[in-house]
Amino acid sequence: MTQGRPMRADARRNYERLLKAAAEAFAEHGENASLDDIAKRAGVGSGTLYRHFPTRQALLEAAYVDRIEALGARADKLAKELAPGEALAEWLYELAVGTIQVRGMKALLGSAVTDGGAAELTACGTVVKGAVARLVVAAQEAGALRKDIEPIDVLRLAHGVATAAELAGAGEKEIRRYLGLLGEGLGAAEG
Amino acid sequence: MTQGRPMRADARRNYERLLKAAAEAFAEHGENASLDDIAKRAGVGSGTLYRHFPTRQALLEAAYVDRIEALGARADKLAKELAPGEALAEWLYELAVGTIQVRGMKALLGSAVTDGGAAELTACGTVVKGAVARLVVAAQEAGALRKDIEPIDVLRLAHGVATAAELAGAGEKEIRRYLGLLGEGLGAAEG
DNA sequence: CAGTAAGCGGGGGTTGTCTCCGGTTGTGCT
DNA sequence: AGCACAACCGGAGACAACCCCCGCTTACTG
Numbered sequence: 001m002t003q004g005r006p007m008r009a010d011a012r013r014n015y016e017r018l019l020k021a022a023a024e025a026f027a028e029h030g031e032n033a034s035l036d037d038i039a040k041r042a043g044v045g046s047g048t049l050y051r052h053f054p055t056r057q058a059l060l061e062a063a064y065v066d067r068i069e070a071l072g073a074r075a076d077k078l079a080k081e082l083a084p085g086e087a088l089a090e091w092l093y094e095l096a097v098g099t100i101q102v103r104g105m106k107a108l109l110g111s112a113v114t115d116g117g118a119a120e121l122t123a124c125g126t127v128v129k130g131a132v133a134r135l136v137v138a139a140q141e142a143g144a145l146r147k148d149i150e151p152i153d154v155l156r157l158a159h160g161v162a163t164a165a166e167l168a169g170a171g172e173k174e175i176r177r178y179l180g181l182l183g184e185g186l187g188a189a190e191g
Numbered sequence: 192m193t194q195g196r197p198m199r200a201d202a203r204r205n206y207e208r209l210l211k212a213a214a215e216a217f218a219e220h221g222e223n224a225s226l227d228d229i230a231k232r233a234g235v236g237s238g239t240l241y242r243h244f245p246t247r248q249a250l251l252e253a254a255y256v257d258r259i260e261a262l263g264a265r266a267d268k269l270a271k272e273l274a275p276g277e278a279l280a281e282w283l284y285e286l287a288v289g290t291i292q293v294r295g296m297k298a299l300l301g302s303a304v305t306d307g308g309a310a311e312l313t314a315c316g317t318v319v320k321g322a323v324a325r326l327v328v329a330a331q332e333a334g335a336l337r338k339d340i341e342p343i344d345v346l347r348l349a350h351g352v353a354t355a356a357e358l359a360g361a362g363e364k365e366i367r368r369y370l371g372l373l374g375e376g377l378g379a380a381e382g
Numbered sequence: 383c384a385g386t387a388a389g390c391g392g393g394g395g396t397t398g399t400c401t402c403c404g405g406t407t408g409t410g411c412t
Numbered sequence: 413a414g415c416a417c418a419a420c421c422g423g424a425g426a427c428a429a430c431c432c433c434c435g436c437t438t439a440c441t442g
Binding site: 163168177 | 301304305340343344347348350351352353354355356358359360368369371372373374375376377379
């Protein structure tokens with residue numbers, strides 16, 4: 001749809017270089033890596049960077065698309081292999097681990113979960129929300145999850161827990177513990 | 192103790208002006224308000240600001256000391272008036288509300304809860320940790336809180352939940368709901 | 383192969399952080 | 413009161429990052 005004409009070859013090349021440079025830089029310096037520096041690494045001018053990715057957010061998202069999509073696919077795989085409640089729990093765990101361990105991911109997922117009545121439908125947000133919605137509904141039908149909870153709530157709380165674990169210095173053990181606590185609250189009968 | 196000699200009068204005056212200006216600026220522009228601007232508002236040079244408050248964090252903390260101490264006092268009041276479990280819940284609620292509604296507070300509380308094996312014992316951290324420790328121990332003795340939880344865990348999770356609620360657009364209703372869910376997990380028998 | 387629009391790139395205005403040091407001012411002593 | 417000195421002030425300026433702009437280049441089309 002936004003595909004009026006195939007991208008010019010040089011444009012495409014620069015686009016991919018930027019993506020690669022961005023991934024490196026974000027991994028190295030976190031989500032606040034200098035954009036000018038990313039442009040330099042990619043061997044392009046900063047103008048080019050800003051043309052392809054108007055905002056830092058856009059670049060962040062583009063750099064992590066594959067990872068996000070893997071997460072979406074993972075949800076379906078887990079749904080097939082585990083009981084609904086466990087599939088959800090495990091997926092949230094993996095989500096949280098990613099949130100913490102992949103630098104820059106936190107900002108991305110955070111924005112995906114924001115209120116955003118606005119048309120802020122990022123690709124990332126769509127994929128993640130879709131995945132969690134499937135898992136949540138299944139878990140609720142199986143009686144493993146209270147019914148007065150929206151998928152987005154689960155996502156937000158998981159994000160919050162990831163934040164909490166990060167503050168703790170973030171061993172994966174801590175994440176599991178915290179998610180476990182949250183899980184007991186989410187599974188409890190409503191009232 | 193850090194009181195070798197009383198502050199010179201002009202120094203003290205500038206210190207307080209800066210505090211006032213900082214409170215205004217943080218309220219207005221959030222935790223990232225321009226420090227130079229704060230100096231300007233206070234009618235002092237930026238050098239003066241940096242001498243009194245070497246880091247943004249230091250200024251933030253100084254600007255909110257009274258609020259933090261109020262929170263500490265509030266904990267004791269609640270402990271006297273309510274059952275231990277409820278006192279903790281209510282205090283966490285007020286903490287979370289403050290975290291979200293008072294701009295700049297989130298960064299401050301966040302840093303107070305960080306792993307920080309380092310000697311990062313900020314005044315803010317000490318007060319808040321002390322308050323929550325009292326409430327948590329009381330709640331545990333009353334059987335309202337599982338015993339395999341450390342006070343710091345509670346603090347971190349509450350902070351995480353506040354973050355989650357903030358993403359939701361943060362009505363106080365949402366905070367209560369999320370804290371309630373978490374509370375069920377924290378209260379459940381361990382296992 | 384030539385015309386053309388899409389794309390490039392980096393210069394530079396702007397804003398923010400933080401340091402440095404010459405000048406000023408409050409304080410304690412006489 | 414007046415003096416001398418340490419403490420303190422203030423703002424210029426080095427540095428980093430953001431991001432817009434516009435003249436030049438280059439890939440595609442016919």
